[in-house]
Amino acid sequence: MKNAIRIESVTKRFGSVLALAGVDLEIDQGEFFGLLGPNGAGKTTLISALAGLVRPDTGRLAVMGHDVISDYRAARQLLGVVPQELVFDPFFTVRESLEIQSGYFGIRNNASWIDEILENLDLTSKAETNMRQLSGGMKRRVLVAQALVHRPPVIVLDEPTAGVDVELRQGLWSFVRRLNRDGHTIVLTTHYLEEAESLCGRIAMLKHGGVVALDTTANLLRRLSGHTLRLRLAKGATLPDALRARVATESGNEFTFALGSCEEIEDILHAVRGSECGLEDIDVSKPDLEEVFVRVMNSGY
Amino acid sequence: MDGFLTLLYKEVLRFWKVGFQTVAAPVLTSLLYLLIFSHVLEKHVQVYDGVSYTSFLVPGLVMMSVLQNAFANSSSSLIQSKVTGNIIFVLLPPISYRQFFAAYVLASIVRGFVVGFGMLLVTLWFVDLSWQAPHWIVVFAVLGGAIMGALGVIAGIWAEKFDQLAAFQNFIIMPLTFLSGVFYSIHSLPPFWQQVSHFNPIFYMIDGFRYGFFGVSDVSPLMSLGVVAACFIVLTTFTLWLLRIGYKLRA
Structure with missing residues (x-):
C-alpha cells in the first residue's frame, strides 16, 4: 500500500x-x-x-x-x-x-x-x-x-x-x-x-x-515520560533512608518519585508505612506528552 | 476544466457583487468626461470630416473604460487576495497556471465589456454613432481587455501593498491611456509627440477600436492589429512564465 x-x-x-x-x-x-x-x-x-x-x-x-x-x-x-x-x-x-x-x-x-x-x-x-x-x-x-x-x-x-x-x-x-x-x-x-x-x-x-x-x-x-508519585509528609516527619536514593525532586517535606512501573508505588508506600512517618498528601500523575516534548526539545538536538 | 470555469465564475461574481463600485461608478466617470470635454470642445475641434467631436470622443472613452476596468479587475482581485491571504484558496486546488491566467484575464475582459457596454448605452442618448466595421470593434475590445487583464495579473502578483499597485496604476496605466488619443487625434500633436505616441500600445487599441465606428483612423487598422496582437503575445508569454515559476505566489 x-x-x-x-x-x-x-x-x-x-x-x-x-x-x-x-x-x-x-x-x-x-x-x-x-x-x-x-x-x-x-x-x-x-x-x-x-x-x-x-x-x-x-x-x-x-x-x-x-x-x-x-x-x-x-x-x-x-x-x-x-x-x-x-x-x-x-x-x-x-x-x-x-x-x-x-x-x-x-x-x-x-x-x-x-x-x-x-x-x-x-x-x-x-x-x-x-x-x-x-x-x-x-x-x-x-x-x-x-x-x-x-x-x-x-x-x-x-x-x-x-x-x-x-x-x-x-x-x-x-x-x-x-x-x-x-x-x-x-x-x-x-x-x-x-x-x-x-x-x-x-x-x-x-x-x-x-x-x-x-x-x-x-x-x-513510555520512553520519555512515566507515572510520577508525589508524597507530602507530615510536619517533622523524615523520609526513610531506603527511599532517599529514589527521590527525583524534593521541596521541603514534599518528595516526587519517577516510577518505572505502577508496581513501584506499592514498594514506596510500604517503606513509608514501615517507618511510621505521617503522610499528609499523596498524588499520582500519569505520563504526559508535555513532559516528552520538553525533554525532546531540551535534549541538545 | 471545472476549476477554470469556477475561478472565472468567482472572478465575475466578485465584481458583480459590488457592481455599484465596479460598473456604475466607472460609467459615471466616463460620462462626466464626455459631458465636460464635449461641452468645452464641441464647437472648437473637429478631428474627422463629418464626425462631431462628441461622436469622436465616445469610442475613445468607451475603450478607455474597457481598458482601465480590465486592468482594475485582475489587479485588485489579486492584491486583495494576497493581502488578506485568501489567495491560498486558488493555490491549493489542482488549477494549472494556464487555467489561472485564462480565468483572471477572461473575467477582466468581461468586466471591461460590461462597463464599456454600459457606457455605450448611456452615450447613445447624446450621440448618433455609426458602426462601419463592428468586427474591428469586437477584436480590439477583446484584445485590449486581454492585454490589460494580463497587465493586471502582473501588477497584482508583483505588488505586495496597495500603494505599490496604485503606483503601477497611476504612473504607468493612467498616463498611457490618457496620452493614447482618447481625447484627440495624434495628428493634432507636434511631430515629436506624434512619434512618441507611436510607441504607446494603447494608442493602437484606441485607434483600431475607433476605426470600427467611423471607418477612419490615424493608422491602418491592420497595423494596429499587428501591434496589439504582438503586445498580447509578449505579455501572455511573460505572465504565463511568472505564474509557472510561482513568482511571489509560491515561495
Whole structure:
C-alpha cells in the first residue's frame, strides 16, 4: 500500500534561515499523525511544501504516491489543507465559499456533502451568512469545511483549534475522528499537546527544521515520560533512608518519585508505612506528552 | 476544466457583487468626461470630416473604460487576495497556471465589456454613432481587455501593498491611456509627440477600436492589429512564465 504522505530529504532555505534541514517522513494511510514542534520549527513550511505553496530546494514529497511538483494536480486533488492563518473571502457567503471551493476541485452538485459538513461543524444556521459577519471560531470552522469539500483521503490540519472554544473544539475533534475512522489520513499540528496525545497514534517532533523524535504516542510516553508519585509528609516527619536514593525532586517535606512501573508505588508506600512517618498528601500523575516534548526539545538536538 | 470555469465564475461574481463600485461608478466617470470635454470642445475641434467631436470622443472613452476596468479587475482581485491571504484558496486546488491566467484575464475582459457596454448605452442618448466595421470593434475590445487583464495579473502578483499597485496604476496605466488619443487625434500633436505616441500600445487599441465606428483612423487598422496582437503575445508569454515559476505566489 502506498504511503499517504512520503517526504524524502526535503530541505528549504529562506535567505539565511534553514527552514527544513533534510526531513524524511512516511505517514501511512489511515494514520492520525501529529506534527509537533515549537514556533519556527518548520511545521508550516513542511505542510506548505506538501501543498505546493512552497517549493523545496532539494528532496521529494508525494501524496498517495503522487509527486507534489511533477504530478501536482493529482497530489492536490487528494489533499485537503486547513491553513493556520484565519483567512476568508469577504465577498461570499459560507455556502458560496464552499460551492466555489468544490468547483475548484472539479466537483459540481456537491450540495448534499456540503450540507453534511455544515451540519457536523455546526454551521448550518450560518450557511447563507456573509463570511465577514462570522466570529473567529466560525471562520476557523469554515476553513475546515473548505478543506473537506472534495473528500480528500489525506487531510492536514495546521493548528485548527486556535481560537476555537471548548465545546466547538470537541465537536470538531469528534468529526475529525469520524473521518479518520472512515479511512482518511489525518495530519495535525497543534500547540495543545493534550489534544495530540489523545488523538494521534504517531507523532513526529520537529526542531530547527529537522525531525528529532518519531514514534508512536504510546512509545514516546513510555520512553520519555512515566507515572510520577508525589508524597507530602507530615510536619517533622523524615523520609526513610531506603527511599532517599529514589527521590527525583524534593521541596521541603514534599518528595516526587519517577516510577518505572505502577508496581513501584506499592514498594514506596510500604517503606513509608514501615517507618511510621505521617503522610499528609499523596498524588499520582500519569505520563504526559508535555513532559516528552520538553525533554525532546531540551535534549541538545 | 471545472476549476477554470469556477475561478472565472468567482472572478465575475466578485465584481458583480459590488457592481455599484465596479460598473456604475466607472460609467459615471466616463460620462462626466464626455459631458465636460464635449461641452468645452464641441464647437472648437473637429478631428474627422463629418464626425462631431462628441461622436469622436465616445469610442475613445468607451475603450478607455474597457481598458482601465480590465486592468482594475485582475489587479485588485489579486492584491486583495494576497493581502488578506485568501489567495491560498486558488493555490491549493489542482488549477494549472494556464487555467489561472485564462480565468483572471477572461473575467477582466468581461468586466471591461460590461462597463464599456454600459457606457455605450448611456452615450447613445447624446450621440448618433455609426458602426462601419463592428468586427474591428469586437477584436480590439477583446484584445485590449486581454492585454490589460494580463497587465493586471502582473501588477497584482508583483505588488505586495496597495500603494505599490496604485503606483503601477497611476504612473504607468493612467498616463498611457490618457496620452493614447482618447481625447484627440495624434495628428493634432507636434511631430515629436506624434512619434512618441507611436510607441504607446494603447494608442493602437484606441485607434483600431475607433476605426470600427467611423471607418477612419490615424493608422491602418491592420497595423494596429499587428501591434496589439504582438503586445498580447509578449505579455501572455511573460505572465504565463511568472505564474509557472510561482513568482511571489509560491515561495
